[in-house]
Amino acid sequence: MSNSYRLLVKNAQQVVLICSDGEKYLTKLGMQNLSVIENGSIVIGSDGLIKAVGPAETVNAEFSEATFDKVIDASGMCVLPGLVDAHTHPVWAGDRVHEFAMKLAGATYMDVHRAGGGIHFTVERTRAAAASDLLTSLSGRLVRMLRAGTTLVECKSGYGLELQTELKMLQVIEEARRTLPINISSTYCGAHAVPKGKTVAEATEDILQVQLPRLREQMSAGTLRVDNIDVFCERGVFDLDSTRSILQAGKELGLNINFHGDELHPMNSAQLGAELGALAISHLEEVTDEGITSMAEAKTAAVLLPTTAYILRLPQPRARDMLEAGMIVALGSDFNPNAYCCSMPIVMHLACVNMRMSMPEALAAATINAAYALGRAHTHGSLEVGKHGDLLVLNTTRWEHLIYQLGGHQELIRYVVIKGDVVHDNDKTSDL
Secondary structure, three states: OOOEEEEEEEEEEEEEEEOOOOOOOOOHHHHHOOEEEEEEEEEEEOOOEEEEEEEHHHHHHHOOOOEEEEEEEOOOOEEEEOEEEOOEOOOOOOOOHHHHHHHHOOOOHHHHHHOOOOHHHHHHHHHHOOHHHHHHHHHHHHHHHHHOOEEEEEEEOOOOOOHHHHHHHHHHHHHHHHHOOOEEEEEEEEEOOOOOOOOHHHHHHHHHHHHHHHHHHHHHHOOOOOOEEEEEEOOOOEOHHHHHHHHHHHHHOOOEEEEEEOOOOOOOHHHHHHHHOOOEEEEOOOOOHHHHHHHHHHOOEEEEOHHHHHHHOOOOOOHHHHHHOOOOEEEOOOEOOOOOOOOHHHHHHHHHHHOOOOHHHHHHHOOHHHHHHOOOOOOOOOOOOOOEOOEEEEOOOOOOHHHHOOOOHHHHEEEEEEOOEEEEEOOHHHHO
């Protein structure tokens, strides 16, 4: 056994493991009873994986002869798994700050959409943008997410709606994966809207006959890694039949089904997802009782997005009903030009206040369950031996402060660690 390790975080007041039995997700009771070690230490090996986590005296004694590249004395501090953001749209050009004013004045999402705004406004600007500019803005956004504690993030395409721009977006995500420390799950979302001048049938045909075959080529050649497929299943966008055919085609390519459903109207997207064996469905503001039951049975995760409901003044997703039904509930920021939020701590706060989740439920939803929604629960989402050494060290004695202090994450997060490397050191003393 090697005697040299990458990182020791020792003597933390609390180490929040989330779970400790290799669970792939937590439901009702598990979410309320998170695994926490008071006065703990954690060791990360030179391969970036967790080698030991437990009571400080046990771990410190076991590794007393070992050498470490870095040691963090976390006395009086808390250690948490890195946060997982299960739903973002971070590659685009042209912000929509002007639309925020329209929404505040009472315009609905579909009003803005019909006025040539919304997704179509962003599509025009993203199509015109150089890949290098898209990469620069994406990198800046991902670094902001990282500083707010996100260590694994789902990134969607979907502002191209035609082959060249969708591929450009996916290639930009791929380049970010190669150049930034943050972990990325990449999603093809060519069915994010019906392009101007096309019918739903024509748009569906283009995705099935042109975009997906090209994606298959790039994936086979190893030039592009894509993990998930997404469709915006909604009245006036993609109906159930077109959604089914696109998702099935994506599944045949080996992509996880992870799509937008039941957001503005009850479309029975939840039942469709359960039937197709979807890994996750996002939004679900208008999900029916039957939809909740079928998703719970199929172990399809619900990715809830409290920012969207908040900004668009929509009904909040029914988190309590979902939790009571035994559903796997995860959280995402829905970062996009409509909902500009990079911070999972703020998302957790909104989930607690507006969706009536408890703080332990929100933390489980932003760690192990969000990792499950991305097919990454075996490597991310909890602090267990063998998983990636992705963690946060909080400058506070109780982990709940990360949720309780609305917008206070910048002061609270002292270190962000990915695979045992400190990727963000928020040392406040350097400002003095």
